[in-house]
Amino acid sequence: MQPKQRILNVPPYKPGKPIDEVKRELGLTEVIKLASNENPFGCSEQAKEAIRAQLDTLAIYPDGGSMQLRWELADFLGVKADQLIFGNGSDEVVQMITRAYLGEGTSTVMATPTFPQYKSNATIDGAEVIEVPLKDGVHDLDAMAAAIKADTRVVWVCNPNNPSGTINTEAELVAFLGKVSKDVMVVLDEAYYEYVVDAAYPQTVPMLAQYPNLIILRTFSKIYGLAALRVGYGVASEDMISTLNRVREPFNTSTLAQAAARASLADQEFVVRCRDLNRQGLKQVTDKFDEWGLSYYPSQANFVLVNVGIDSDEAFSKMLKQGIITRSGNALGFPGYLRITIGNEAQNDQMLQALANTVGVASNK
Numbered sequence: 001m002q003p004k005q006r007i008l009n010v011p012p013y014k015p016g017k018p019i020d021e022v023k024r025e026l027g028l029t030e031v032i033k034l035a036s037n038e039n040p041f042g043c044s045e046q047a048k049e050a051i052r053a054q055l056d057t058l059a060i061y062p063d064g065g066s067m068q069l070r071w072e073l074a075d076f077l078g079v080k081a082d083q084l085i086f087g088n089g090s091d092e093v094v095q096m097i098t099r100a101y102l103g104e105g106t107s108t109v110m111a112t113p114t115f116p117q118y119k120s121n122a123t124i125d126g127a128e129v130i131e132v133p134l135k136d137g138v139h140d141l142d143a144m145a146a147a148i149k150a151d152t153r154v155v156w157v158c159n160p161n162n163p164s165g166t167i168n169t170e171a172e173l174v175a176f177l178g179k180v181s182k183d184v185m186v187v188l189d190e191a192y193y194e195y196v197v198d199a200a201y202p203q204t205v206p207m208l209a210q211y212p213n214l215i216i217l218r219t220f221s222k223i224y225g226l227a228a229l230r231v232g233y234g235v236a237s238e239d240m241i242s243t244l245n246r247v248r249e250p251f252n253t254s255t256l257a258q259a260a261a262r263a264s265l266a267d268q269e270f271v272v273r274c275r276d277l278n279r280q281g282l283k284q285v286t287d288k289f290d291e292w293g294l295s296y297y298p299s300q301a302n303f304v305l306v307n308v309g310i311d312s313d314e315a316f317s318k319m320l321k322q323g324i325i326t327r328s329g330n331a332l333g334f335p336g337y338l339r340i341t342i343g344n345e346a347q348n349d350q351m352l353q354a355l356a357n358t359v360g361v362a363s364n365k
Ligand SMILES: *Cc1c(COP(=O)(O)O)cnc(C)c1O
Pocket: 037, 088, 089, 090, 091, 092, 115, 158, 161, 162, 189, 191, 218, 219, 220, 221, 222, 227, 230, 231, 232
């Protein structure tokens, strides 16, 4: 059978290695996964309660409009309910955007390296992908504005950027938005929004009033710790949301995901605790990198991209044999680097011990 030709250009997504597979392959009993930027502290207890409370409703289709979650999140963000769209993860909102706005005869501008889903979805939908290299690990917004062509429909800004963890400042973003035509959609992927502590980071929801071409993507998968349930969202003008709703699957978020997201949203103490613990963990890890002379990108997220000074795949395998799953920079466009998720204190200690063995420094432990 013959698939659409352009699908053959799309590499299948390579996920972080699952813990059980690594245990089986290497005969290890303890394995720590620091590969997919999941929350090492789990999720809010209230989210688990909320799921248990739904167990007798499983025969019924979910509320396709996610109405209760919609009202509560609109209230939380200070936007109108019709300015929100929910997805089976924010990945699905990325897909809705390319489906609705990109096709043959259009182009889309993004950074490289960045989150791979923009490129794969745009390619599947037949758009030309224009990639603008990062500058010092940060989106080069001037070059991205300059790369926009007459047929460009969508520009992607991942902030903080995955895999570098770096941010663009409010000043940079505002200057960029001033240069982009209001006919070009600007996607701000803020999957790690809740982790950011840098005061120069833009608060983008209030910008929506001034920039109707903006859409902000956030997720319950990262700091809220609900990655398994698949729920994320977009915030934009009512017009843009109504367009995206045309391509949304009717029951794209589950009852359990909606219930858990509502309970998680109500438990902001959990979010604050995780943000604080993540900053402590980042310091724990980068203090050692500094001590060992390993360079890394300054991260505002829950992961760090570190230069290990040897081949990434070799470093990945050496870490794996010691029970630590990381991400090889080779797959991320950063050869010589590993992307490592910040774990809890004990996990970070074990990761650092393994890294010391891997790069050949004394760990002082
Ligand atoms: C994890 C991540 C997402 C998507 O997460 P979902 O689980 O699909 O909500 C989106 N963008 C970036 C940059 C991410 O790292």
